[in-house]
Amino acid sequence: MRIFAPRLTAYAHCDLPCGVYDPAQARIEAESVKAIQEKYQGNEDPTFRTRAVQIKEQRAELVKHHLEVLWADYFKAAHFEKYPQLHGLFNDAVKAAGASGAKGSNDPATGQRLLDLIAEIDKIFWETKQAA
Amino acid sequence: MRIFAPRLTAYAHCDLPCGVYDPAQARIEAESVKAIQEKYQGNEDPTFRTRAVQIKEQRAELVKHHLEVLWADYFKAAHFEKYPQLHGLFNDAVKAAGASGAKGSNDPATGQRLLDLIAEIDKIFWETKQAA
Amino acid sequence: MRIFAPRLTAYAHCDLPCGVYDPAQARIEAESVKAIQEKYQGNEDPTFRTRAVQIKEQRAELVKHHLEVLWADYFKAAHFEKYPQLHGLFNDAVKAAGASGAKGSNDPATGQRLLDLIAEIDKIFWETKQAA
Amino acid sequence: MRIFAPRLTAYAHCDLPCGVYDPAQARIEAESVKAIQEKYQGNEDPTFRTRAVQIKEQRAELVKHHLEVLWADYFKAAHFEKYPQLHGLFNDAVKAAGASGAKGSNDPATGQRLLDLIAEIDKIFWETKQAA
Amino acid sequence: MRIFAPRLTAYAHCDLPCGVYDPAQARIEAESVKAIQEKYQGNEDPTFRTRAVQIKEQRAELVKHHLEVLWADYFKAAHFEKYPQLHGLFNDAVKAAGASGAKGSNDPATGQRLLDLIAEIDKIFWETKQAA
Amino acid sequence: MRIFAPRLTAYAHCDLPCGVYDPAQARIEAESVKAIQEKYQGNEDPTFRTRAVQIKEQRAELVKHHLEVLWADYFKAAHFEKYPQLHGLFNDAVKAAGASGAKGSNDPATGQRLLDLIAEIDKIFWETKQAA
Ligand code: NI
Ligand code: NI
Ligand code: NI
Ligand code: NI
Numbered sequence: 072m073r074i075f076a077p078r079l080t081a082y083a084h085c086d087l088p089c090g091v092y093d094p095a096q097a098r099i100e101a102e103s104v105k106a107i108q109e110k111y112q113g114n115e116d117p118t119f120r121t122r123a124v125q126i127k128e129q130r131a132e133l134v135k136h137h138l139e140v141l142w143a144d145y146f147k148a149a150h151f152e153k154y155p156q157l158h159g160l161f162n163d164a165v166k167a168a169g170a171s172g173a174k175g176s177n178d179p180a181t182g183q184r185l186l187d188l189i190a191e192i193d194k195i196f197w198e199t200k201q202a203a
Numbered sequence: 204m205r206i207f208a209p210r211l212t213a214y215a216h217c218d219l220p221c222g223v224y225d226p227a228q229a230r231i232e233a234e235s236v237k238a239i240q241e242k243y244q245g246n247e248d249p250t251f252r253t254r255a256v257q258i259k260e261q262r263a264e265l266v267k268h269h270l271e272v273l274w275a276d277y278f279k280a281a282h283f284e285k286y287p288q289l290h291g292l293f294n295d296a297v298k299a300a301g302a303s304g305a306k307g308s309n310d311p312a313t314g315q316r317l318l319d320l321i322a323e324i325d326k327i328f329w330e331t332k333q334a335a
Numbered sequence: 336m337r338i339f340a341p342r343l344t345a346y347a348h349c350d351l352p353c354g355v356y357d358p359a360q361a362r363i364e365a366e367s368v369k370a371i372q373e374k375y376q377g378n379e380d381p382t383f384r385t386r387a388v389q390i391k392e393q394r395a396e397l398v399k400h401h402l403e404v405l406w407a408d409y410f411k412a413a414h415f416e417k418y419p420q421l422h423g424l425f426n427d428a429v430k431a432a433g434a435s436g437a438k439g440s441n442d443p444a445t446g447q448r449l450l451d452l453i454a455e456i457d458k459i460f461w462e463t464k465q466a467a
Numbered sequence: 468m469r470i471f472a473p474r475l476t477a478y479a480h481c482d483l484p485c486g487v488y489d490p491a492q493a494r495i496e497a498e499s500v501k502a503i504q505e506k507y508q509g510n511e512d513p514t515f516r517t518r519a520v521q522i523k524e525q526r527a528e529l530v531k532h533h534l535e536v537l538w539a540d541y542f543k544a545a546h547f548e549k550y551p552q553l554h555g556l557f558n559d560a561v562k563a564a565g566a567s568g569a570k571g572s573n574d575p576a577t578g579q580r581l582l583d584l585i586a587e588i589d590k591i592f593w594e595t596k597q598a599a
Numbered sequence: 600m601r602i603f604a605p606r607l608t609a610y611a612h613c614d615l616p617c618g619v620y621d622p623a624q625a626r627i628e629a630e631s632v633k634a635i636q637e638k639y640q641g642n643e644d645p646t647f648r649t650r651a652v653q654i655k656e657q658r659a660e661l662v663k664h665h666l667e668v669l670w671a672d673y674f675k676a677a678h679f680e681k682y683p684q685l686h687g688l689f690n691d692a693v694k695a696a697g698a699s700g701a702k703g704s705n706d707p708a709t710g711q712r713l714l715d716l717i718a719e720i721d722k723i724f725w726e727t728k729q730a731a
Numbered sequence: 732m733r734i735f736a737p738r739l740t741a742y743a744h745c746d747l748p749c750g751v752y753d754p755a756q757a758r759i760e761a762e763s764v765k766a767i768q769e770k771y772q773g774n775e776d777p778t779f780r781t782r783a784v785q786i787k788e789q790r791a792e793l794v795k796h797h798l799e800v801l802w803a804d805y806f807k808a809a810h811f812e813k814y815p816q817l818h819g820l821f822n823d824a825v826k827a828a829g830a831s832g833a834k835g836s837n838d839p840a841t842g843q844r845l846l847d848l849i850a851e852i853d854k855i856f857w858e859t860k861q862a863a
């Protein structure tokens with residue numbers, strides 16, 4: 072349960088571009104990935120588990136998509152110069168969402184690692200917004 | 204520019220269900236809808252305008268989807284009893300995102316009306332979360 | 336086997352709007368949901384069952400989509416006034432198509448319950464068309 | 468307005484296969500295609516026209532999809548032997564839905580031609596169902 | 600491992616039409632189908648197998664889509680006259696990609712049969728390009 | 732017209748992973764992007780132009796997707812070390828496919844620049860395959 076709802080406007084993406092972006096989109100789907108992994112661990116019904124694997128696949132795909140939007144569309148050459156680790160951080164994050172990470176595993180630790188990497192990206196994102 | 208980044212975990216959906224929901228997903232796409240309407244008004248290039256109309260169509264469709272997830276999956280009979288206006292509020296909101304609202308128009312006032320309705324839903328959503 | 340093919344024009348939707356709607360679209364997908372549940376019960380091959388669960392997920396999602404189109408785009412405020420049960424009926428139907436209904440279960444009874452709710456919506460739909 | 472609602476169960480498809488098919492799915496989307504063409508002719512607003520072209524594109528794509536499901540999944544070698552014109556009829560129909568037909572044109576005559584071809588397929592479809 | 604990378608421009612499709620087509624798109628997805636079948640046979644982990652079945656479903660669907668584009672959009676009446684087996688060849692190929700073929704089975708032999716049929720189509724395709 | 736059809740097996744992707752990748756998938760869609768731009772320049776019919784802009788949007792999105800699969804799934808840390816320009820090259824390429832490149836423009840020069848960047852990626856890809 073969350074006591075205080077966010078009062079700030081959240082931002083997102085498209086490829087017009089509309090100019091609004093927010094790592095929350097990737098983080099929300101990654102929360103879902105981890106929650107599905109936890110539910111998978113607590114339920115041995117085969118239909119439930121098949122559904123869990125399959126729905127997690129979609130949420131993880133969305134995480135990858137939202138991360139790739141930030142990496143491709145929001146961040147510019149000047150950002151990558153200022154944050155030389157940024158390319159590698161994004162590549163680690165999409166791999167953590169993919170077959171070698173949370174897509175390929177039902178261990179919630181892989182979902183948490185994905186969330187941690189998104190949090191690092193989120194931190195840099197908001198630094199660049201403040202600097203703008 | 205936003206001075207303070209959100210520090211709270213945002214929640215979302217799937218149909219497992221994973222148990223996490225957040226009206227932010229609808230609001231983020233609606234922000235995009237309104238931003239696209241504003242950019243449309245400020246740019247007379249025909250290719251830009253065709254792209255704007257078409258991308259807005261997709262973002263508005265996503266708004267509808269995210270709202271329908273909340274209405275169908277998160278809110279239960281007890282909620283609809285406690286908030287008798289809730290069905291109508293959601294129906295107004297999806298119509299405000301549709302052909303008679305922001306999908307059918309490039310007037311940013313339609314995007315703003317959509318955002319206002321989502322804010323009303325968001326308020327009720329967080330009341331129910333606190334009551335849970 | 337069906338002896339007499341329908342001779343009447345069927346109607347559907349989009350969000351232009353084109354002005355044509357038909358509950359048959361939801362019902363057709365719901366028939367598929369129930370048929371898949373029956374086939375699942377009669378076949379223990381694990382690959383077949385995985386495919387059945389996954390394909391049923393998609394058909395059930397389409398049922399939800401087609402229902403939400405009717406609820407959001409076809410029915411207007413005057414309809415909801417005349418049929419005060421209509422909001423609740425749609426909400427029950429999308430829940431019957433979702434995780435707590437036919438999506439989450441391979442019991443054909445859940446598919447049948449979904450079909451029954453769609454038949455109730457269909458009845459009201461055609462009453463409103465005759466009244467128009 | 469339609470006086471009598473259909474009382475017959477409609478059938479559809481998936482690729483499990485669930486075993487239910489119905490040309491109504493293609494016809495419903497084709498009705499939408501033609502209705503959009505008619506609305507396009509009657510409305511010179513550029514936003515409306517852009518939306519019409521774009522939404523018609525999607526409905527025409529769905530027509531092609533539903534036709535290809537029938538051609539690939541429902542009809543078997545014995546059908547194609549009995550109806551030697553069937554391959555060509557389907558090929559004409561998907562072309563009538565494509566760039567050289569209703570997709571590429573806003574003339575309702577192209578939508579009508581598509582509907583006529585679907586009606587021919589529908590006739591053969593129900594003959595084969597009765598013969599089964 | 601492939602020693603020599605292709606130096607030739609590959610062609611593809613859309614429904615504008617852009618005028619570029621290439622059976623390589625279907626073949627690439629079919630290669631993936633067969634590779635997934637082989638990996639399925641070599642890995643008994645239930646999560647891996649569920650993912651394999653589900654991802655193969657999507658790749659097989661893409662094979663069907665790419666084949667149907669060639670059959671519907673690239674090949675014209677004159678081609679079907681010159682190659683009377685072409686309709687049947689395409690119908691066999693989409694069936695080999697569907698529930699009665701590689702979609703419904705994890706036997707790599709079904710993937711190989713699909714690849715063989717695509718190779719026959721590919722051969723005719725390039726003959727028609729040379730003749731153009 | 733292409734005189735010699737490719738005789739080499741092409742490779743592609745999924746996120747199982749199946750282990751097969753090929754930059755041809757991105758290149759094929761980029762060829763389509765450029766061809767659409769050229770057709771746009773040669774046809775002033777407004778329906779054609781709306782369709783061209785909208786279909787190019789989808790093909791460009793597919794280019795981005797195929798490139799991001801290679802960057803996220805095929806290339807590993809060791810590759811990025813050996814080719815320090817590789818992250819930037821991919822980022823340039825997805826930007827060349829996006830709003831600031833071929834998506835946002837109907838100038839075939841933007842499509843050609845996208846093709847040139849994909850050719851650079853293709854060259855590195857096959858070097859790493861030969862080294863494997
Ligand atoms: Ni945007
Ligand atoms: Ni969820
Ligand atoms: Ni419509
Ligand atoms: Ni079916």
Ligand code: NI
Pocket residue numbers: 611612613614615616617618619763
């Ligand atoms: Ni094309």
Ligand code: NI
Pocket residue numbers: 631743744745746747748749750751
């Ligand atoms: Ni793969």
